[in-house]
Amino acid sequence: MSTWKEKIKHANSRGDFAAALMLLPSVVLLAVTSIYPFFWLFRYVCYDYNGFIAYYTGTHNFTRMLSDTTFWKSVLHTFEYAGLKLIFILPLSLLLAVLLNQKLRGSSIFRGIYFLPTVISASIYSLIFSFIFAVFNGPLNIALQNLGWISKPVDWLGDVNVVMFAVVIVAVWGGLGNYMILFISGLTSISEEVYESSRIDGANGIQTFFNVTLPMLSPVLKVILMLAITSAFKDYESIMVLTGGGPNNRSHVMFSYIYKLIFSSTSTPQIGYATVLSIVAALIIGVITAVYLFLARKLDDVI
Amino acid sequence: MKKRLFRILLAATVTASVLVGCGGGETKTNTPTGGAAPPAEGGQTAAPAENLAASGDKIVINYWTEDRHDMGYFEEKIKEFNEMNDQNIEIVLTTITEDYPNMLAMSYSSGNAPDIAGIAGATTGFSLKTFAEAEIIAPVNDYIKDEEFEKVTEASTQIVEGMNAIDGNVYWIPTAVRSGSRIIYNKSILDEAGVTEYPKTVQELVDLSKLITEKGAGQFYGMGVTSSSPLVRWMEGSAEMSGIYRYDYENGKFNFDGYKDIITTANQLFTDNSIFPGSATQGVDAMRAQFTEGTFGIWANASQEAGVFTDQFPITKFDWVVEELPTMDGEVKGTLNLMTQKGYLLFSSCPNKDAAWEVIKFFSSEDFLKGYLEGGYALPVSSYMTERVDSTRTGRLADFALKNYEGVYPSIPAITVEGDDYKAVLWSAAKGEIGVDEAIADLNTRYNQALDTDVSMGKVKRVIIKNFDPLHPNDGTVEYLDK
Numbered sequence: 001m002s003t004w005k006e007k008i009k010h011a012n013s014r015g016d017f018a019a020a021l022m023l024l025p026s027v028v029l030l031a032v033t034s035i036y037p038f039f040w041l042f043r044y045v046c047y048d049y050n051g052f053i054a055y056y057t058g059t060h061n062f063t064r065m066l067s068d069t070t071f072w073k074s075v076l077h078t079f080e081y082a083g084l085k086l087i088f089i090l091p092l093s094l095l096l097a098v099l100l101n102q103k104l105r106g107s108s109i110f111r112g113i114y115f116l117p118t119v120i121s122a123s124i125y126s127l128i129f130s131f132i133f134a135v136f137n138g139p140l141n142i143a144l145q146n147l148g149w150i151s152k153p154v155d156w157l158g159d160v161n162v163v164m165f166a167v168v169i170v171a172v173w174g175g176l177g178n179y180m181i182l183f184i185s186g187l188t189s190i191s192e193e194v195y196e197s198s199r200i201d202g203a204n205g206i207q208t209f210f211n212v213t214l215p216m217l218s219p220v221l222k223v224i225l226m227l228a229i230t231s232a233f234k235d236y237e238s239i240m241v242l243t244g245g246g247p248n249n250r251s252h253v254m255f256s257y258i259y260k261l262i263f264s265s266t267s268t269p270q271i272g273y274a275t276v277l278s279i280v281a282a283l284i285i286g287v288i289t290a291v292y293l294f295l296a297r298k299l300d301d302v303i
Numbered sequence: 304m305k306k307r308l309f310r311i312l313l314a315a316t317v318t319a320s321v322l323v324g325c326g327g328g329e330t331k332t333n334t335p336t337g338g339a340a341p342p343a344e345g346g347q348t349a350a351p352a353e354n355l356a357a358s359g360d361k362i363v364i365n366y367w368t369e370d371r372h373d374m375g376y377f378e379e380k381i382k383e384f385n386e387m388n389d390q391n392i393e394i395v396l397t398t399i400t401e402d403y404p405n406m407l408a409m410s411y412s413s414g415n416a417p418d419i420a421g422i423a424g425a426t427t428g429f430s431l432k433t434f435a436e437a438e439i440i441a442p443v444n445d446y447i448k449d450e451e452f453e454k455v456t457e458a459s460t461q462i463v464e465g466m467n468a469i470d471g472n473v474y475w476i477p478t479a480v481r482s483g484s485r486i487i488y489n490k491s492i493l494d495e496a497g498v499t500e501y502p503k504t505v506q507e508l509v510d511l512s513k514l515i516t517e518k519g520a521g522q523f524y525g526m527g528v529t530s531s532s533p534l535v536r537w538m539e540g541s542a543e544m545s546g547i548y549r550y551d552y553e554n555g556k557f558n559f560d561g562y563k564d565i566i567t568t569a570n571q572l573f574t575d576n577s578i579f580p581g582s583a584t585q586g587v588d589a590m591r592a593q594f595t596e597g598t599f600g601i602w603a604n605a606s607q608e609a610g611v612f613t614d615q616f617p618i619t620k621f622d623w624v625v626e627e628l629p630t631m632d633g634e635v636k637g638t639l640n641l642m643t644q645k646g647y648l649l650f651s652s653c654p655n656k657d658a659a660w661e662v663i664k665f666f667s668s669e670d671f672l673k674g675y676l677e678g679g680y681a682l683p684v685s686s687y688m689t690e691r692v693d694s695t696r697t698g699r700l701a702d703f704a705l706k707n708y709e710g711v712y713p714s715i716p717a718i719t720v721e722g723d724d725y726k727a728v729l730w731s732a733a734k735g736e737i738g739v740d741e742a743i744a745d746l747n748t749r750y751n752q753a754l755d756t757d758v759s760m761g762k763v764k765r766v767i768i769k770n771f772d773p774l775h776p777n778d779g780t781v782e783y784l785d786k
Contacts (some may be wrong), residue, residue, distance in 0.1 A: 070722055
């Protein structure tokens with residue numbers, strides 16, 4: 001049995017106190033800016049709260065949530081949006097990363113160009129895209145018509161059947177560079193010797209990619225996938241600028257709907273109800289992340 | 304050992320600075336009900352009115368507004384006031400362009416509220432009830448008894464329960480008014496299409512839009528709409544003038560049944576593809592710019608367009624004419640709702656209420672309003688100012704002169720509706736995204752459920768007007784019910 005004094009001495013020699021002190025700032029900030037607000041949500045779940053006066057409504061917010069078709073549709077739209085975004089953005093950014101990781105002339109310039117959207121604010125590039133998507137004399141429609149791909153202009157942001165694709169195009173464009181850089185950093189960690197030996201064994205480019213690059217990348221891939229999934233489920237900024245959730249709520253995702261309930265400039269804030277939806281949304285994303293982590297256990301075992 | 308000491312010291316310094324940073328911010332919280340008034344900005348101290356001139360420091364009155372179209376006039380007049388006034392008052396103007404009501408609420412919560420804030424009958428998202436009940440704003444009942452103020456604004460006749468007053472407490476008085484909607488035509492396009500008569504019915508308007516689109520052959524189109532409050536630009540006005548209103552005053556409940564015909568007719572605009580392509584997702588300024596370019600022939604909006612098409616997007620390429628809204632059968636059977644403008648809220652947190660009132664009085668003075676109204680920014684609301692404004696100097700605003708069928712509807716209960724509001728749903732139905740019957744049934748259910756709930760919770764009172772006349776909406780006897 002070691003005494004307290006010894007324990008303290010031992011901990012001190014291991015640097016425990018310094019570590020704890022260094023962790024403190026981020027723990028405090030996390031508590032103040034993330035954990036406290038999250039628990040604050042629970043305060044108004046049973047109220048109709050407009051920011052100043054709270055009316056007790058019992059379980060009404062919960063029953064309303066269950067029968068709120070707009071919300072459940074927005075949940076479906078979130079899955080649709082996230083699914084479409086991930087299907088396009090991950091293979092594309094991996095492809096770009098593999099191409100730009102070759103020691104080619106000018107590849108760093110291209111890296112810079114592809115990364116550029118990441119440093120531009122989502123609201124600004126979304127605004128620019130809304131001009132590109134314009135129906136009357138919009139650049140995209142003119143280009144597609146000149147190519148002969150469409151016979152009449154497409155109402156990208158106003159047609160319920162195409163609006164989701166338009167939103168996803170902007171999301172893929174905006175996020176591509178970010179994932180590309182993450183993949184490149186993963187690729188540079190794969191040692192040159194592995195490639196050399198595969199070349200000696202006579203593997204071609206495609207075989208090398210599927211049998212060497214991809215498996216060696218899997219630990220990084222696991223993290224990138226998780227980041228991509230969680231951020232795809234939380235995206236809403238560009239949707240707010242492009243469509244505001246319209247037409248007829250067709251492009252509303254969970255968070256744009258919640259945002260509208262609190263910050264809509266056309267009705268009084270419904271903070272109580274929005275907190276209930278926020279908790280449900282957080283649960284949905286939490287479950288998805290947990291399921292993903294469970295399924296992705298194997299990705300760690302490669303090396 | 305030294306290294307470890309250094310690490311600990313470094314960590315301690317970072318921690319301390321973060322903690323100080325967190326603690327040093329805003330610690331004051333405003334309690335909405337009856338708490339102590341938050342301290343003034345810039346360390347001002349409250350001074351009684353009679354001592355205003357005596358004190359050495361300027362008394363700063365912060366004035367917020369969301370109006371941009373008249374900013375030039377206000378800046379000039381405020382500069383004049385700041386130089387000339389003998390009460391040592393300095394007005395500081397701040398223009399808030401986004402989320403105005405939210406910004407007001409948040410500024411109050413964080414203790415940075417303005418002293419006075421501009422308000423209008425049409426300020427979207429602003430709930431007078433919320434602001435009044437939370438005591439964010441102070442009643443001005445005593446102030447508006449001022450003789451000069453009453454003479455110019457006719458304040459005692461401008462009080463509408465629910466719009467600027469709650470339970471007898473008056474919070475603001477309008478000093479100007481915006482006309483109801485009008486249809487604005489591009490005369491060159493109409494001439495090219497051989498049209499000489501302007502539509503009197505909604506069906507004629509829809510037909511005209513189709514005709515123009517056909518003549519335009521992809522160069523120009525019939526009607527232009529916008530994603531920003533599209534319903535109120537003309538359709539709601541046409542409905543009101545046709546005697547259709549969303550609230551049934553006689554029975555004290557919402558009823559959207561009347562909208563069916565007008566929505567069905569308006570839907571033809573979309574099925575005929577006779578609106579400017581993509582305009583349903585464009586903002587209002589983008590569409591105004593397109594109209595200025597002559598890419599479509601029919602635009603609708605209220606009197607603010609007089610200023611918009613002379614200053615903001617001046618129309619130089621063609622003549623434009625302003626015509627009354629069409630109705631369902633060509634006859635006017637109901638009142639077209641007017642939007643009162645240029646009122647001023649007095650914040651309860653204002654430490655110098657008397658000085659703030661002097662500023663409101665200045666904005667509502669004959670001299671100020673004469674220049675404002677003759678500048679063509681809005682129409683006069685009081686008969687006193689109507690007599691004093693030289694309408695030959697108001698420019699194109701004269702085209703928007705008030706009609707005898709325009710007026711202010713009695714306020715209907717401000718309820719918290721679950722789901723989309725009627726404007727969004729009816730517009731969706733007009734675009735054909737949802738069925739008309741489905742939309743109307745949905746609105747009737749949700750609006751009346753919300754009304755019943757809010758009345759039973761004591762949030763609002765049911766408004767009933769016996770012998771309600773749509774052409775004279777304020778003539779009946781108003782009753783407020785708790786059930």
